[in-house]
Amino acid sequence: MDRDRPxxxxxxxxxxxxxLPQRRGRPGRYDGRHGLRRPRTRRPRLQRDDAAAxxxxxxxxxxxxxxHAGRRRGGDLDRRPRHPHEQGGSTxxxxxxxxxxxxxxxxxxxxxxxxxxxxxxRTALFNWAFARHHGGTFVFxxxxxxxxxxxxxxxxxxxxxxxxxxxDWDEGPEVGGPHAPYFQSERGDxxxxxLALLRESSRTYDCYCTNEEAAARRKAxxxxxxxxxGFCRELSDEQRExxxxxxxxxxxxxxxxxxxxxxxxxxxxxVTFETEFVPDFALCRAxxxxxxTLVNPVDDALMEITHVLRGEDLLSSTPRQIALYxxxxxxxxxxxxxxxxHLPYVMGEGNKKLSKRDPEAHALAYRDQGYLPEGLLNYxxxxxxxxxxxxxxxxxxxxxxxxxxTDVVANPARFDIKKCDAINAxxxxxxxxxxxxxxxxxFLKADGVLSDPVNDADAQLLELAMPLVAERINKLSEASALxxxxxxxxxxxxxxxxxxxxxxxxxxxxxxxxxxxxxxALPTWSxxxxxxxxxxxxxxxxxxxxxxxxxxxxVAVTGRRISPPLFESLxxxxxxxxxxxxxxxxx
RNA sequence: GCCCCCAUCGUCUAGCGGCCCAGGACACCGCCCUUUCACGGCGGGUACGCCGGUUCGAAUCCGGUUGGGGGUGCCA
Numbered sequence: 032m033d034r035d036r037p038x039x040x041x042x043x044x045x046x047x048x049x050x051l052p053q054r055r056g057r058p059g060r061y062d063g064r065h066g067l068r069r070p071r072t073r074r075p076r077l078q079r080d081d082a083a084a085x086x087x088x089x090x091x092x093x094x095x096x097x098x099h100a101g102r103r104r105g106g107d108l109d110r111r112p113r114h115p116h117e118q119g120g121s122t123x124x125x126x127x128x129x130x131x132x133x134x135x136x137x138x139x140x141x142x143x144x145x146x147x148x149x150x151x152x153r154t155a156l157f158n159w160a161f162a163r164h165h166g167g168t169f170v171f172x173x174x175x176x177x178x179x180x181x182x183x184x185x186x187x188x189x190x191x192x193x194x195x196x197x198x199d200w201d202e203g204p205e206v207g208g209p210h211a212p213y214f215q216s217e218r219g220d221x222x223x224x225x226l227a228l229l230r231e232s233s234r235t236y237d238c239y240c241t242n243e244e245a246a247a248r249r250k251a252x253x254x255x256x257x258x259x260x261g262f263c264r265e266l267s268d269e270q271r272e273x274x275x276x277x278x279x280x281x282x283x284x285x286x287x288x289x290x291x292x293x294x295x296x297x298x299x300x301x302v303t304f305e306t307e308f309v310p311d312f313a314l315c316r317a318x319x320x321x322x323x324t325l326v327n328p329v330d331d332a333l334m335e336i337t338h339v340l341r342g343e344d345l346l347s348s349t350p351r352q353i354a355l356y357x358x359x360x361x362x363x364x365x366x367x368x369x370x371x372x373h374l375p376y377v378m379g380e381g382n383k384k385l386s387k388r389d390p391e392a393h394a395l396a397y398r399d400q401g402y403l404p405e406g407l408l409n410y411x412x413x414x415x416x417x418x419x420x421x422x423x424x425x426x427x428x429x430x431x432x433x434x435x436x437t438d439v440v441a442n443p444a445r446f447d448i449k450k451c452d453a454i455n456a457x458x459x460x461x462x463x464x465x466x467x468x469x470x471x472x473x474f475l476k477a478d479g480v481l482s483d484p485v486n487d488a489d490a491q492l493l494e495l496a497m498p499l500v501a502e503r504i505n506k507l508s509e510a511s512a513l514x515x516x517x518x519x520x521x522x523x524x525x526x527x528x529x530x531x532x533x534x535x536x537x538x539x540x541x542x543x544x545x546x547x548x549x550x551x552a553l554p555t556w557s558x559x560x561x562x563x564x565x566x567x568x569x570x571x572x573x574x575x576x577x578x579x580x581x582x583x584x585x586v587a588v589t590g591r592r593i594s595p596p597l598f599e600s601l602x603x604x605x606x607x608x609x610x611x612x613x614x615x616x617x618x
Numbered sequence: 619g620c621c622c623c624c625a626u627c628g629u630c631u632a633g634c635g636g637c638c639c640a641g642g643a644c645a646c647c648g649c650c651c652u653u654u655c656a657c658g659g660c661g662g663g664u665a666c667g668c669c670g671g672u673u674c675g676a677a678u679c680c681g682g683u684u685g686g687g688g689g690u691g692c693c694a
Contacts, residue, residue: 347689420632421642450644503656581653
């Protein structure tokens with residue numbers, strides 16, 4: 032073949048034990064222990080006999096915390112009996128370490144380049160939920176090796192995002208941890224050490240070729256495979272010296288082993304790659320800068336990550352990582368190869384991976400548009416996972432309780448903003464008035480509806496008005512339009528011209544006049560009295576349908592055709608301001 | 619090109635060989651409720667890509683095919 036070396040049929044035996052169900056795609060339920068899986072059974076967790084409730088508090092200390100009080104490390108790990116025949120390790124390149132009971136350690140490792148993406152949230156959420164479900168550790172690591180593209184702004188955005196979402200991390204930026212530092216830019220010595228050890232082993236070799244040379248050789252050989260061809264694998268001293276004499280600087284390449292590499296993917300089942308299709312890859316640049324291919328596995332190894340849950344785009348780099356892990360174990364850097372689970376893409380319009388170009392991709396925009404973190408997270412969780420056959424709305428706590436990585440489906444999901452809205456709306460309706468008021472205030476301030484700080488009178492008015500508004504908004508940002516008329520100064524009050532044209536006009540003037548007369552005569556200014564007076568004057572008096580009767584009044588007083596309930600609104604506005612606005616509408 | 623992944627309503631999913639002429643949610647279409655809006659209620663249409671095989675029985679297992687996606691870097 033391309034490397035001119037014989038290829039043994041298969042290094043790996045087939046599926047391990049006779050009792051191990053190896054259904055592709057729907058693997059057995061993962062029980063939190065390395066290499067162990069059991070056949071899926073329907074929601075056995077619902078019958079759990081321990082008091083799981085109150086054990087975890089996913090919302091505590093958003094933004095990361097040190098306190099592990101109350102968290103049971105490795106909580107679920109010993110719950111189920113081990114099945115003697117169930118072993119996940121199936122190959123010489125096994126991704127599992129049989130017999131261990133290591134507590135779960137997962138990580139989120141974003142690159143701080145550009146604006147954080149909703150796909151990133153989904154990955155973070157599944158990692159977080161997996162960690163919390165198993166009472167494990169959620170590590171947050173910043174992969175800022177690319178100095179050109181990494182920015183502080185992006186880093187801040189990611190941290191803000193995680194804090195807003197309430198996905199707290201146990202180790203990482205701001206909280207530190209036993210494997211600090213958690214910024215790759217501060218871990219250069221570790222990569223240099225790893226590279227030096229690897230270079231001393233037989234697993235790597237120095238390569239002097241240019242890309243062009245390798246590509247030309249591939250082409251000349253009529254190879255179907257692209258990428259490096261292994262030319263420098265067995266260089267003679269003379270060849271090496273000749274290259275050096277030419278002034279070439281070598282890079283370090285990893286020597287892919289022969290045969291095939293198989294792993295049991297946590298979401299996809301068994302995946303196999305023939306290594307003839309996995310070219311020897313570079314670990315560093317000629318100037319010595321380590322590449323992602325090196326730093327990512329080295330950090331995972333050093334941080335003792337047990338499960339790597341990441342995007343499907345990394346699927347094809349997994350055989351390289353598994354092979355590298357073998358070398359890292361050999362040189363004493365890695366203790367064990369993690370298990371891998373490749374999450375499906377979040378797709379955008381037109382069946383393409385949701386790209387940064389899509390406005391829907393920008394994660395922080397959801398916060399600014401008034402989505403609830405619990406709503407967004409709930410929706411994102413639905414992309415690839417279901418808590419039950421007939422349920423879509425759930426809390427983070429419920430997700431933690433029920434989340435199984437092996438329940439995640441492998442097919443890519445389209446991001447549907449309408450459903451996202453609907454799920455968010457469901458969470459809005461679950462909030463108490465106090466809670467929703469609290470959350471709406473920043474939006475009201477930003478929109479200039481409320482002053483900052485809020486004065487006492489406005490605070491009081493808001494407290495009275497929110498019950499009317501809370502049930503009719505689906506996003507926090509929608510409150511301003513509904514409340515503005517109550518807080519605006521009279522001389523700044525404006526009536527929407529389009530709405531006025533539609534319902535006031537000539538036909539509306541008599542209606543407003545009649546309303547003014549009826550309300551001006553009112554001895555008490557209450558919702559009930561207002562309703563009775565308007566009902567009598569307009570519906571009975573003028574013979575109007577309620578819709579036509581109250582429309583003009585609504586626009587005159589609230590400025591818009593869409594408002595909180597009219598009679599309550601009038602009461603809150605007060606007699607003087609209400610009558611004044613009716614007067615103004617009359618011209 | 620080559621390699622890998624994926625395949626149930628428009629969308630997200632349930633389904634783990636008989637409970638399925640396929641369930642839920644969003645969207646859509648009617649109707650009801652209603653002072654606008656937002657809720658809420660009732661009803662409706664719409665899906666197992668295709669071809670083989672295994673089986674008494676297949677959406678479910680196997681093979682193929684087609685279609686989609688991803689990868690194929692001294693990017694991450």
